Amino acid sequence: xxxxxxxxxxxxxxxxxxxxxxxxxxxxxxxxxxxxxxxxxxxxxxxxxxxxxxxxxxxxxxxxxxxxxxxxxxxxxxxxxxxxxxxxxxxxxxxxxxxxxxxxxxxxxxxx
Amino acid sequence: xxxxxxxxxxxxxxxxxxxxxxxxxxxxxxxxxxxxxxxxxxxxxxxxxxxxxxxxxxxxxxxxxxxxxxxxxxxxxxxxxxxxxxxxxxxxxxxxxxxxxxxxxxxxxxxxx
Numbered sequence: 001x002x003x004x005x006x007x008x009x010x011x012x013x014x015x016x017x018x019x020x021x022x023x024x025x026x027x028x029x030x031x032x033x034x035x036x037x038x039x040x041x042x043x044x045x046x047x048x049x050x051x052x053x054x055x056x057x058x059x060x061x062x063x064x065x066x067x068x069x070x071x072x073x074x075x076x077x078x079x080x081x082x083x084x085x086x087x088x089x090x091x092x093x094x095x096x097x098x099x100x101x102x103x104x105x106x107x108x109x110x111x112x
Numbered sequence: 113x114x115x116x117x118x119x120x121x122x123x124x125x126x127x128x129x130x131x132x133x134x135x136x137x138x139x140x141x142x143x144x145x146x147x148x149x150x151x152x153x154x155x156x157x158x159x160x161x162x163x164x165x166x167x168x169x170x171x172x173x174x175x176x177x178x179x180x181x182x183x184x185x186x187x188x189x190x191x192x193x194x195x196x197x198x199x200x201x202x203x204x205x206x207x208x209x210x211x212x213x214x215x216x217x218x219x220x221x222x223x224x225x
Contacts, residue, residue: 043215
């Protein structure tokens, strides 16, 4: 257990479904992140939240919608996804970036 | 934005062999540099990091990395690998004044017993 908990661990969804990924940390960190990990590609930064405010959106399609209700929780709402969105979605948190991130174990998403 | 290149996609070594994994980044300013490791079925873990000072950084499990500013490189090394080092290794960089971190594509290391 890393201190960053992601649920569910695995998710299979159809292209017309709506689902949400959840990330929770109780490390006292004030920044949280969503990354997408696809095979043989760099981890792609999707969203950055500092003190609950979204500070970065790396041209992510609108079918991915993040939500950060407080500094301990981060959600990624999914709707009308495509098969190419199948990947491992990683949540991370940090206090100060220079100290490095703490990653969750990820949610393995399969879109059918 | 900064980018990170890891040129080796898959490295296969025998136990006790020496390891060097390449990492180059493209950013001209102050950077913080990291290596993360992901063991099979596990989460990403921080292996070592460089902020400033001695360019030779020592991390956990006998790993070290050397920051060579003139080459924009931060290569990871280990003198003698073990079977348990089989994992995927990611280099990452963030610019000194922001908090988004960019990762390389990763290098898969397979150590044969």
